[in-house]
Amino acid sequence: MKKVRKAVLPVAGLGTRVLPIAKSTPKNLLNVVDRPILSYIVAEARAAGIEHICFITGRGQEAIEHYFDRQPEIEDILRAKGKDDLLAELLGEAGRPGEMSFVRQGEPHGLGHAVWCAREVIGDEPFAVILPDMLMDANPGTLSQAIAAYEKVGGNIVVVEPCPDGQAHKYGIVALGERDGRLAPMTGMVEKPAPGTEPSNLFISGRYILQPEIFEALSAHEKGAGGEIQLTDAMARLMRSQKFHALEYDGVTYDCGDKVGLLRANVAFALKRPDLAAAAREAIEALLRA
Ligand code: G1P
Secondary structure (H helix, E strand, O other): OOOOOEEEEEOOOOOHHHOOHHHOOOHHHOEEOOEEHHHHHHHHHHHOOOOEEEEEEOOOOHHHHHHOOOOHHHHHHHHHOOOHHHHHHHHHHOOOOOOEEEEEOOOOOOHHHHHHOOHHHHOOOOEEEEOOOEEEEOOOOHHHHHHHHHHHHOOEEEEEEEOOOOOHHHOEEEEEOOOEOOEEEEEEEEEOOOOOOOOOOEEEEEEEEEOOOHHHHHOOOOEOHHHOEOHHHHHHHHOOOOOEEEEEOOOEEEEOOOHHHHHHHHHHHHHHOOOOHHHHHHHHHHHHHO
16 A cells, blocks of 8 residues: 655635635635644644645745745844744744645636646655645544545545535535444545535545546546536546545534634634633633623
């Protein structure tokens, strides 16, 4: 079984749900407490043993590359001032030489097209896809849980979670065979089903382990829901010849592509930070009393 070494992070989305800030700030650089969403996502990937991260970007997103670059001017100042902890933190955020690559999507043809753009970087090995809007608080991290499932059953793994009532038409929804704990073989999947037609209440929540044959399934460039090239459709095609399992992961998801989701993430993560929890709780309680 080949090790999962690479991850694709599709970040090219325009962020229409978080306008107007997304006009000038890539949505995945919006902050949760004191760092961008992508900082948590990269940490999740690294903790799962990922050695290379391929960002699929769009125009106006150069700030993502800058964020993960070294910043010698700031590093020198922190060193001179003896702020060693902050310096170590900054150095940890930066990509190691060769760890990250940036591929332009060019045109916004959908998630399936974004993943297909990574085919030359990934080559002939299994890889992870992380949807960075979906910030997950989990221990071990969600991608680590997905890789553990992959090491157990092989094939392709799709992380799922229960869908809030009446929301299934917004997501990819899976159909499952008999469950074994949190894992179940998948028997089907559909992207954005018409209300009332969803095959289960479990939606695809943004972490995948895929075999490289997915690129062939994507190369047909068939359009699906919303006129976009959908990853779900390509997975459904690949399912005819390969095993897929759904993993209901253990943790909490914050949809940071949504204004209230981003706010919830900020509150939840601040309340979990040892250095901020007490002050954050006091401030939130005061606001709620007002
Ligand atoms: C994408 C996927 C969908 C998944 C969702 C999770 O949809 O196509 O299967 O359930 O992300 O957020 P999008 O949010 O891009 O419409």
